[in-house]
Amino acid sequence: MRAVAVGQAELKLFWRNRTALFNSIVMPLLITPALLAADADGVPLVIGLVGFVLLMAVYYNLVTTFVARREELVLKRLRVGELTDPEILLGASLPSVVVALGQMALFTVVVGVTTGISPPSRPWFLLLGVIGGVVVFMLLAAASSAYTRTVEMAQVTSLPVLVACLLGSGVFFPLSVVPAEVASVLRLLPLSPVLELLRAGWDGGPVVQPVIVLAVWTGAGIYAVRRWFRWDPRR
């Protein structure tokens, strides 16, 4: 697959980018001892960590990647070549996605071993949630890069999605503590259906609504990227 050529180049760039390397590999290793000592319920902890990885390793990382490559004119150059638009975006996303999946696996194994959680009863919903989450946050990152002028600005422009998802998707507190009407609105946030699918993988919660919400976000993301994604810098 041709996108892999771009992915390989991205991976080399990733190895040479100290900040990204630290955030993606050293940070999780530093968090791990804290997880080992954590005296928490295993399953919610794993689900919260997966949500966190989707936001930081996929969404935030990719906003900065897309902006950096756009400002370096790399996207513009790739676009005059043979690759299709989705292949370019996929190629540029590859290392971040691989790192994110690695982090999720690490956290799940560590928490699973220390708290002795039972294996999920319906793992395919787990899989669906993770894949759907990666796709939606890739698309949201591409869409967010459209209104992010510089890599530094990504710290600000990524905040709406990050804050909304962290506070509203039950990462920090369960949705059961807010009034039912508020909770049903919060379930429409992009991270919420992912976490609900993960929960459904373990304890068999509802899956129809989260699948629909995830599908709608995917559709909205594709539309937004086609409509607004910028392939060359605003000058």
Added chain:
Amino acid sequence: MLQEGGFPPDLTVTEATKMWAGTLTSPRPVEEALSLVDLAHRASVRVKQLSGGERRRLDLALALLGRPEVLFLDEPTTGLDPESRRNTWELIRALLREGVTVLLTTHYLEEAQALADRLAIMHRGRIVVQGTVSEVVDAYPSRISFVPPGGVPLPFVTDVDGAGRVTVTTNNLQETLHELLAWAHVNSVELSGLDARSASLEEAFLAIAQEAA
């Protein structure tokens, strides 16, 4: 070929070229493309450490990687030293001999004169002249210039600049030059700094720019 940039600065020359090759259907070997533009010795250098001219050549290498039938070169020799420019010209001539169609934009008129089968001059967004080099140039007169000794009456209608240099324009360079030299010989006049030349593309261009202004 883009006018500038488009390489991740932290990749090496080889890595950037390999990435591009990986996106193409039937690319040339990476080493071949790099040696075509004389960059083989810089293969393991990071793109950000390349000079401006080397980046232009890397750009050209990527354009050649896909064995194109039509090649668009946007100011390919801007920022190159004279030797690299000559090498690039040789490379473009070789491509032309292989049958590649090249559309090249440039600010260097001698470049257009040296390389182009057909050319068009664009002034303020409009194409004002097009044709072969000789078609464009032949429409403009040749020039003869020299500095005559003071006080000698001249046989031609001429322009004289502040430094006393006389310029004669003519549509028949050989005939006019012959007349001038015969006159100088008969009258024992020394024409210092004598210079005779057919119209060049540069003169045609400047004349066009003036007409249009």
